[in-house]
Amino acid sequence: MGKTNGESFAASLVLLIVDSPSWADEIRAQLMRSGYVLSVVTTEDEARNLLEQQRPDAIVTLTMDAKWHPSHAFGASFDSANRPLQVLVTEQMGAVTADQPADLVLAPSPHHVAYQLHTLLRLRAENLKLRRHLQEVDEEARRLSEQLLVQKRSSNEIEILKNAIVRNVSHELKTPLLQVKSAVSLLSEDPGNTKLIEYAVDATARLESLVKNITLLGGSLDINLGPVIVRDAIEYSRRNLRRIWQHKSDADRIAVVLQENLPPVLADKQGLSTVLQLLMDNALKFSKDVVEVSANQFGDQVCIAVRDRGIGIAREQLGEIFESFYQVDSSSTRRYGGTGVGLAIVRLILDRHGTGIAVDSHQGKGSTFSFLLPAVKL
Ligand code: ADP
Numbered sequence: 001m002g003k004t005n006g007e008s009f010a011a012s013l014v015l016l017i018v019d020s021p022s023w024a025d026e027i028r029a030q031l032m033r034s035g036y037v038l039s040v041v042t043t044e045d046e047a048r049n050l051l052e053q054q055r056p057d058a059i060v061t062l063t064m065d066a067k068w069h070p071s072h073a074f075g076a077s078f079d080s081a082n083r084p085l086q087v088l089v090t091e092q093m094g095a096v097t098a099d100q101p102a103d104l105v106l107a108p109s110p111h112h113v114a115y116q117l118h119t120l121l122r123l124r125a126e127n128l129k130l131r132r133h134l135q136e137v138d139e140e141a142r143r144l145s146e147q148l149l150v151q152k153r154s155s156n157e158i159e160i161l162k163n164a165i166v167r168n169v170s171h172e173l174k175t176p177l178l179q180v181k182s183a184v185s186l187l188s189e190d191p192g193n194t195k196l197i198e199y200a201v202d203a204t205a206r207l208e209s210l211v212k213n214i215t216l217l218g219g220s221l222d223i224n225l226g227p228v229i230v231r232d233a234i235e236y237s238r239r240n241l242r243r244i245w246q247h248k249s250d251a252d253r254i255a256v257v258l259q260e261n262l263p264p265v266l267a268d269k270q271g272l273s274t275v276l277q278l279l280m281d282n283a284l285k286f287s288k289d290v291v292e293v294s295a296n297q298f299g300d301q302v303c304i305a306v307r308d309r310g311i312g313i314a315r316e317q318l319g320e321i322f323e324s325f326y327q328v329d330s331s332s333t334r335r336y337g338g339t340g341v342g343l344a345i346v347r348l349i350l351d352r353h354g355t356g357i358a359v360d361s362h363q364g365k366g367s368t369f370s371f372l373l374p375a376v377k378l
Contacts, residue, residue: 011057011121012037014084016047018063023108027062027089030110034118044070051075051084057121058085062108066092069101081131085120089113150354173210179203212244213341223271223352227264227376230295230304231256236269237277241284250284257294265302265373271349272373276306278342279369283308287366297375305370312363322347322357 013036017024020042031038039054041047047059051074059074068088075083088102096105104120106113183200187193234256242251265272276293283291287310295304313321322343343357350357350371361367 012054013039013117014047014050014054014056014059015040016044016059016061017042018061018068019065021062021064021091021108023091023110024062026110027108027113030114031060031117034114036117047074051077055082056084057124058087058117060087060089060113060117061102062089064091066090066095067097069099073101081128085124087113087117087120173207176203176206176210180207208244210341213345223268223349225266225268225353228267228269228272229264230262230302231258233267233269233272234276234293237273237280240273240277241280253284253289253291254280255290255292257292259296262295262297262302263375263378265304266376267353267373268349271353275346275349275371276304278346279306282342283310283367283369286310289366298372300375300377301372302375303370303372305368307366307368309366312365312367313359313361314363318359318361321359 013031015028015031015038017028017040028038028040039050039056041050047070050056051059055078061068061070068090074086078084085104086102088096088100088105089108090096090105091108093105093107104116106116180200180203183196183203187196187200190196238251238254241254242248280291280293283306287308289309292307293305294307295302297303323340346369347357353373355372357369357371359367359369
């Protein structure tokens, strides 16, 4: 420990006594009294050997010869911020030349040497602390700018999706509208035509689904994160499904399996409910069996999964299903309802939560869609 005026800090020194000056012992004794940990050597080679084993704070060379230089730099293997300080103590201060590599040259006055050493080491320790702090600030700034980039990317994607929807929506709405219109006018001439009735009902379902998705999209992009109880979000989505799901009783096929003592998740309540609603809607549509919604904690995250045992998705289609207006089967709308926007919305909402969606699916066996959210510590 180096000590001056009651202040102290850990410091170790290599004391290199080159040509046994008469005042060396006094300086050595003063440094010991000041609490430094000293390793005393008498040759450059010994000093270098020590440097390979230790990381001293300073090398203090005591010599009568003011022109004394180490044959090559001490501490060359340390990085510049960590290298030991080099202090030369000599009685011929006036003869010291500008090429002297020492950081500090001092006259052989024991108190003065101890005091200067202490001041310099303390300043260096503070400098190091400041550097470390600056590094942390730098890292934080980098992290924030990365986060900003992700948000920017996500808002760009939202722009792209919004534009795609605006571009497609008039077309998407026009087609079923025209179909309903022509079916209704034909029905007025041929009221019993069941084919026409079916046609009109299909087109109406497509219109309804489009309107539903656009409404969901509109309501889900403002993300306000807070603790959300997963069971509440699932129940809320199930109630919504019951209200809009064509076959209301299908919502009874949903089984909720939650781990005991599941913590709340950090999410936007509306956004999470929309994600769950869209995933459950698909799972019910594309299967006839039980749909399992589960949530389990893994470390500081919660994995939420929606699993069905339905028709599944071919491997080569898995990359595409998250694109807006994409449907694996072009007759999907007619057969299952939907418009191909749901999973694009799911991806966007989760992206705004800083998470993604995983899908595991096998044709004819079923699909599992899952995502991670941070657990809230209670
Ligand atoms: P849609 O409104 O058509 O359901 P989505 O974007 O939600 O639109 O889904 C896109 C396509 O991905 C669907 O048309 C379907 O082909 C496929 N898909 C989504 N979820 C499932 C699932 N659980 N099982 C089988 N196929 C699915």
